[in-house]
Amino acid sequence: MAKRKPKARKSTRSKGRRKAASGGKLPKDAVTLIVMLRPREGQETLLEAELRALVGPSRREDGCLTFDLHRSVDAPGGFLLHEVWTSRSAHTEHMHTPHFLRWNARKDSLITSRDGTFWTQIA
Numbered sequence: 606m607a608k609r610k611p612k613a614r615k616s617t618r619s620k621g622r623r624k625a626a627s628g629g630k631l632p633k634d635a636v637t638l639i640v641m642l643r644p645r646e647g648q649e650t651l652l653e654a655e656l657r658a659l660v661g662p663s664r665r666e667d668g669c670l671t672f673d674l675h676r677s678v679d680a681p682g683g684f685l686l687h688e689v690w691t692s693r694s695a696h697t698e699h700m701h702t703p704h705f706l707r708w709n710a711r712k713d714s715l716i717t718s719r720d721g722t723f724w725t726q727i728a
Contacts, residue, residue, distance in 0.1 A: 631726045634692040635670060640721040642684045645714070649682045652715040655708060656684055662704040663688070668695025693723070 631637075644652040656674050663672040670689040677683030690696040699705055712719070 631670065631689065632691055635726065636690050636693050636696060637671075637724040637726065638686070638688040638690070638696060638721060639724065640686040640688070640719060642686070642716050643680075643718045644682050644684075645717050648715045652684065655711055655715060656686070659686075659704055659708050662702065663699060666695075666699055666702065668692065668698060696723075 642652065642656075653676070660672055660674055663669055668691045670691060671687060672689075673687045675685040675687065677685065688696070690699065700709075
């Protein structure tokens, strides 16, 4: 019996999200946030779990174009968040969501350092 082709899923992503994911030009007011985090000794596994818990809900926010979590290859235990938001105000709204507030209340017990920088696309 021949295998059936899986049904194509309709994308729930906005047009802007597709552009961000494909490397196209971002909306005029979009901002990229790069956050580098280092765990406290013995907290790497818990930190990763807490960061993973942020990914899904953050990606579903209206102003989120990209929200990706990376682990360092060269610095064991290091994590990087690569976030792209439609605007700085969209990121501010993100900081008032239940999932972000939960993270914010727990982060100090999990990390020794956090370095975050906002960027805008120029080309």
